[in-house]
Amino acid sequence: MKLITEIMEEKALPIVDKIYNDGFIQGLIRADLSKEAVEHYLKADALYLENFSDIYAMLLAKSNDKAEKNFFLDQINFVLNEEIAAHKNLADYVGRDYQEIIKGGEWYPSADHYIKHMYYNAFAFGMAETLSAMAPCPWIYQMVARKILANHDLAEDHPLKFWVEFYADGLVDEVLSEYHKIINREAEFMSEEGKQRLIKNFLESCEHERRFFNMAYTQEHWGLEV
Numbered sequence: 001m002k003l004i005t006e007i008m009e010e011k012a013l014p015i016v017d018k019i020y021n022d023g024f025i026q027g028l029i030r031a032d033l034s035k036e037a038v039e040h041y042l043k044a045d046a047l048y049l050e051n052f053s054d055i056y057a058m059l060l061a062k063s064n065d066k067a068e069k070n071f072f073l074d075q076i077n078f079v080l081n082e083e084i085a086a087h088k089n090l091a092d093y094v095g096r097d098y099q100e101i102i103k104g105g106e107w108y109p110s111a112d113h114y115i116k117h118m119y120y121n122a123f124a125f126g127m128a129e130t131l132s133a134m135a136p137c138p139w140i141y142q143m144v145a146r147k148i149l150a151n152h153d154l155a156e157d158h159p160l161k162f163w164v165e166f167y168a169d170g171l172v173d174e175v176l177s178e179y180h181k182i183i184n185r186e187a188e189f190m191s192e193e194g195k196q197r198l199i200k201n202f203l204e205s206c207e208h209e210r211r212f213f214n215m216a217y218t219q220e221h222w223g224l225e226v
């Protein structure tokens with residue numbers, strides 16, 4: 001009997017290829033990604049990661065297991081204080097100060113939809129539904145980064161090699177195995193409908209990841225002043 005997390009990741013593999021072949025990642029590989037696309041990504045992603053850590057804080061409060069609470073605590077620290085290294089690599093590529101770049105950022109439409117998908121599950125459902133919607137965040141980036149390294153021998157002086165290696169890093173394996181542990185444990189007590197929701201949450205967030213990259217590549221904005 002396959003684990004629910006194995007099923008969701010298997011079903012999502014085609015989206016990994018689509019993201020890999022879309023403009024943002026191809027531009028990153030060629031190191032000809034426009035500065036506008038990178039700045040737009042950073043403006044949106046700084047806010048995305050802030051909200052991602054807030055949702056982790058909600059899960060920390062929901063948990064009644066100290067080891068689990070410490071996992072969420074570690075992840076809050078990683079997202080708030082360590083992932084900024086990947087952002088700084090992108091800011092160096094643009095050649096501007098990171099804090100300057102992210103000023104004036106907002107939840108552009110695709111980022112807004114993604115963030116609200118996670119919050120909806122955090123407020124309306126439980127930990128497994130929320131983590132299923134959050135899991136593509138580490139998983140997609142690791143899969144895409146590893147696919148880049150498998151298909152390209154990035155030169156030592158490639159300006160975005162750090163970004164790729166940061167996300168391809170094995171550290172993510174430990175994070176994902178904790179996600180898998182919690183999701184698969186909770187799924188044991190769920191109806192078929194409940195399990196289908198976990199899979200749907202994961203696949204929708206994989207699609208949100210694709211839209212997030214394309215949002216930056218096209219500098220997507222709201223049509224009207226929101």
Ligand SMILES: Cc1ncc(CN)c(N)n1
Pocket residue numbers: 045048049083136137138141209212
């Ligand atoms: C939108 C998004 N998704 C995933 C990641 C990688 N943690 C990120 N920084 N931003």
